[in-house]
Amino acid sequence: MESMDIDPENHLQRKQSLYNSMDEKFEIQKEMYRGQQYSQIYFARLHMMRTLLYSLVPNWKPHLPVCTVLGLEEGKECIIVGTLYKQMKLKPSILDEYSKERSATPLVKPHNFMHPDDHLVLEDESGRVKLGGTMITPSVFVTGVVVALHGKETSAGYFLVQDVLDAGLPPQTELPLISGEDKYVVFVSGLSIGSSTCNPLQFQLLVDHITGHLGDEEEQGIAAKIVHVVIAGNSVEIPHGLLNGQNLASKDQSRLSEPIKELDILLTQVAAGLPLDIMPGPNDPANFALPQQPLNRCLFPGSSAYNTFRSCSNPHSFELDNISFLGTSGQNIDDLEKYSEAKDKLAFMERTLRWRHLAPTAPNTLGCYPFTDRDPFLIESCPHVYFAGNQEKYETRLLKGSEGQLVRLICIPKFCETGVAVVVSSCIFSACSKFLGLRTVLVNLKMKTPPTELQNRDLAHVYMHAHMCVYVYMCVCPYSS
Amino acid sequence: MASSGSVKGFFRQRKNITKPKPKSSSSSSKKSPHHPATFGADVAQPAALISHGSPDLKDGYDEHEDVLRQFDMNMAYGPCLGMSRLARWERAHSLGLDPPKDVEGLLRSGKVRLDCLWDGRV
Numbered sequence: 001m002e003s004m005d006i007d008p009e010n011h012l013q014r015k016q017s018l019y020n021s022m023d024e025k026f027e028i029q030k031e032m033y034r035g036q037q038y039s040q041i042y043f044a045r046l047h048m049m050r051t052l053l054y055s056l057v058p059n060w061k062p063h064l065p066v067c068t069v070l071g072l073e074e075g076k077e078c079i080i081v082g083t084l085y086k087q088m089k090l091k092p093s094i095l096d097e098y099s100k101e102r103s104a105t106p107l108v109k110p111h112n113f114m115h116p117d118d119h120l121v122l123e124d125e126s127g128r129v130k131l132g133g134t135m136i137t138p139s140v141f142v143t144g145v146v147v148a149l150h151g152k153e154t155s156a157g158y159f160l161v162q163d164v165l166d167a168g169l170p171p172q173t174e175l176p177l178i179s180g181e182d183k184y185v186v187f188v189s190g191l192s193i194g195s196s197t198c199n200p201l202q203f204q205l206l207v208d209h210i211t212g213h214l215g216d217e218e219e220q221g222i223a224a225k226i227v228h229v230v231i232a233g234n235s236v237e238i239p240h241g242l243l244n245g246q247n248l249a250s251k252d253q254s255r256l257s258e259p260i261k262e263l264d265i266l267l268t269q270v271a272a273g274l275p276l277d278i279m280p281g282p283n284d285p286a287n288f289a290l291p292q293q294p295l296n297r298c299l300f301p302g303s304s305a306y307n308t309f310r311s312c313s314n315p316h317s318f319e320l321d322n323i324s325f326l327g328t329s330g331q332n333i334d335d336l337e338k339y340s341e342a343k344d345k346l347a348f349m350e351r352t353l354r355w356r357h358l359a360p361t362a363p364n365t366l367g368c369y370p371f372t373d374r375d376p377f378l379i380e381s382c383p384h385v386y387f388a389g390n391q392e393k394y395e396t397r398l399l400k401g402s403e404g405q406l407v408r409l410i411c412i413p414k415f416c417e418t419g420v421a422v423v424v425s426s427c428i429f430s431a432c433s434k435f436l437g438l439r440t441v442l443v444n445l446k447m448k449t450p451p452t453e454l455q456n457r458d459l460a461h462v463y464m465h466a467h468m469c470v471y472v473y474m475c476v477c478p479y480s481s
Numbered sequence: 482m483a484s485s486g487s488v489k490g491f492f493r494q495r496k497n498i499t500k501p502k503p504k505s506s507s508s509s510s511k512k513s514p515h516h517p518a519t520f521g522a523d524v525a526q527p528a529a530l531i532s533h534g535s536p537d538l539k540d541g542y543d544e545h546e547d548v549l550r551q552f553d554m555n556m557a558y559g560p561c562l563g564m565s566r567l568a569r570w571e572r573a574h575s576l577g578l579d580p581p582k583d584v585e586g587l588l589r590s591g592k593v594r595l596d597c598l599w600d601g602r603v
Contacts, residue, residue: 036563043559047576125556372564373572 012212012220014274015183017227020319023312025376026291028369038363040372042083042144046124048378049146049356050081052167057081060165061150070126072153080159081148082124084131084141088339089115091365112338114139122149122159130158140351142339144360167356169401172382176322184225185320186210188421189232189281189329189389190414193266194239194259198416206421207266211273226423228320229270232389232412233281233329235263260285260299268302271309279314281329281390289367290331290359291315291376315358317383323426326379327387327410332359334390335366346397349388349409353379353399385424387412394420545593552584553598561597569597 057066057079066079090113118138120131133151141147150163188206192198208214212223236259242252270276280286280295287293294311297304304311312318315328336348339361352358358377362368382405391411399407413420553561558573558580567588573580587593 034563034565037560039560040563044572044576047559047578051577125559370563372568373575 012217012224014212014224015227017183017275017320018322019228019275021310021312022317022319022324025374026313026315026317028291028293031369031371033370034372036370036372038368038370041363041368041370041375043125044371044373045144045357045375045378046083046146048375049167050124052356053081053146053148053165056165056167057148060148061163064150068126069122069124069129072129072159074153074155077150077152077162079148079150080122080124080129082122082128082146084143084145084147085121085123085128086118086138086141086143086339087121088113088118091339112341114339114341122147129153131161132156132158133161136161136164139341142336142361143364144362145355145357147355166354169353169399169403169405169407170356170379170382171403172384172401172405172407173322173324175384175406182225182425183227183321184222185228185230185325185424185426186226186421187230187232187387187389187410187412187424188415189412190234190416191231191263192234192237192283192414192416193263195237195416198237200262202419203266203415206415207269211269225425226274229274229276230316230325230327230387231267231276231278232316232327232387233279233314234283234390234414235278235281236260236285237283238285264300264302267300267309268306271303271306273308275308275310276303277310277312277316277318279312279316279329279389281314282331286314289369290362291369292329315377321426323385324381324383325385325387326358326383327385328358328389330388330390330412331366332361333388333411335359335361339365344395345388345391345411346395346409349386349411350397350399353382353386353407356380382407384408385410387422390414393418394422396422545587548584549587549593550598552581562599562603564597565595566597567595 054066061079064077064079066081069080069082072078072080092113120136120138120141121128122131131149132154135151136149145166148165149159149161150165151159151161154160191203193200193203205214209219209223210226210229212220214220214223238256238259242248242256248256267276267278278295278300280292284292284295285299286295292314294313297309297311300309300311303309315326315332317324317326319325332352333345333348336342336351337345340348342348342351352360356379357375358379359366359368362377363370382401384406385408386399387410389412391413393411394413395409395411397409399405399409401407408424410422410424412422415421549566552558552570553566558569558578561569564572566584570580570585570588574585588595
């Protein structure tokens with residue numbers, strides 16, 4: 001039997017990355033609430049976006065005059081810029097409770113509040129005007145988006161839209177050329193520890209894989225390339241029956257804190273090995289309104305002892321080796337799904353980038369802090385990787401902008417339901433500068449047969465670990481395709 | 482058992498207001514209506530609050546406040562409610578809207594109302 005001494009020459013070193021957090025604009029510690037309403041944040045949003053759109057209009061339609069809503073003249077073709085408001089019949093309104101007649105809202109709340117009668121209105125400080133015509137479809141837009149419209153006012157009093165301009169993808173800093181090997185970033189969301197459907201062994205298996213406790217040298221070599229882990233929201237699920245406002249019995253009080261304690265134990269294992277970012281989600285013990293503030297470090301007594309543990313805000317923006325990442329725990333995309341329609345979730349994500357706003361429905365239907373001097377959800381520079389957590393399934397696409405921007409859009413599925421974590425790799429082939437490889441590797445930890453909807457998959461390895469099979473798929477989606 | 486103190490002390494005392502004497506010797510043609518129901522009370526025409534011998538009608542409103550109210554009402558700088566005037570001026574400045582400098586001077590001098598016109602009223 002060979003000796004079990006640790007051979008220092010064969011020690012696998014984990015790779016490291018330079019981390020830079022860009023979350024300052026999402027902090028609200030310095031904000032003081034002085035009784036303001038949401039008109040202030042809408043003004044800040046309209047002003048910043050309008051200044052930007054005014055600079056883009058001369059390249060779009062230079063021969064047309066730009067005017068305000070109040071300056072519209074009947075029949076005169078012009079360009080107006082303002083915030084869109086979508087009048088929706090089925091949108092739940094607090095006033096419906098007080099109306100005596102039966103409103104259009106059905107008793108059972110629909111998943112999506114769209115209706116064929118929805119129409120759009122454009123609003124700026126001077127006034128508002130109803131929008132008509134076939135060039136602008138209400139199903140695509142939501143309240144809170146700032147656009148420029150080309151058209152003319154009709155005799156009926158509405159504005160007939162002939163063309164729409166949105167801000168487009170923001171400018172992007174060039175992807176740095178990194179020589180050397182791949183580095184991986186693991187994204188996982190929807191752990192839902194504490195829920196009745198969550199299998200704790202699945203997350204333990206993922207942690208074991210990340211920390212290099214699984215497999216032989218080759219698998220450990222793959223794990224050594226993981227430089228960062230991001231947990232995008234909904235890490236715990238507190239039993240709802242306990243949160244009804246009643247005083248808790250002493251045995252229930254411990255049930256309240258058990259999920260967090262379990263999460264802390266698992267996160268300590270991760271934080272001991274590599275940097276970890278944890279973001280709050282809709283079900284986590286953080287504030288409700290966006291931007292959600294970082295989870296308190298007191299909740300994680302074990303993991304917060306490590307300086308690799310970072311509690312982050314939602315939305316979360318950071319840089320790793322000068323590759324910029326931006327993403328949320330999914331509330332912004334889920335809210336867009338309720339009030340508009342698109343082919344898939346990635347289309348919603350693409351729209352938020354083209355509108356240059358992370359959460360346009362905030363504060364209309366998505367809770368938001370009433371900022372007075374700024375709108376922190378405006379996207380000023382285009383990220384390289386844009387992610388949304390807690391989605392139904394894993395989806396990814398490479399988005400190309402008109403000025404050469406390249407963004408990898410990723411939908412991170414709920415881990416408790418799918419057992420899927422997403423690994424993003426950065427691989428720059430210095431030989432060919434066009435092939436800036438940003439591949440995603442899918443790690444599937446389910447015990448069932450491998451999913452068949454994935455294309456281009458390569459069965460790389462199979463582990464046997466305590467009667468559970470782990471299939472690792474390499475989904476090669478090179479940056480240039 | 483009710484106290485035997487005077488009933489007069491139970492009711493709120495009325496302030497003794499001295500009415501300003503008309504300067505002209507000629508009697509004014511207008512006289513406040515003398516209804517029997519009001520019994521000499523001047524409910525329709527409450528007397529002005531006298532301070533330092535002349536009616537105090539200004540209520541903190543001078544030409545500085547007027548300039549600031551014009552700044553509050555100017556839509557170009559956004560809504561005024563819910564923000565202090567100085568915060569709104571600073572926001573307008575950082576957004577590049579070029580708000581008037583004399584407003585900043587007035588606000589930093591500290592002798593004027595720092596809250597907007599509608600603060601506390603809406």
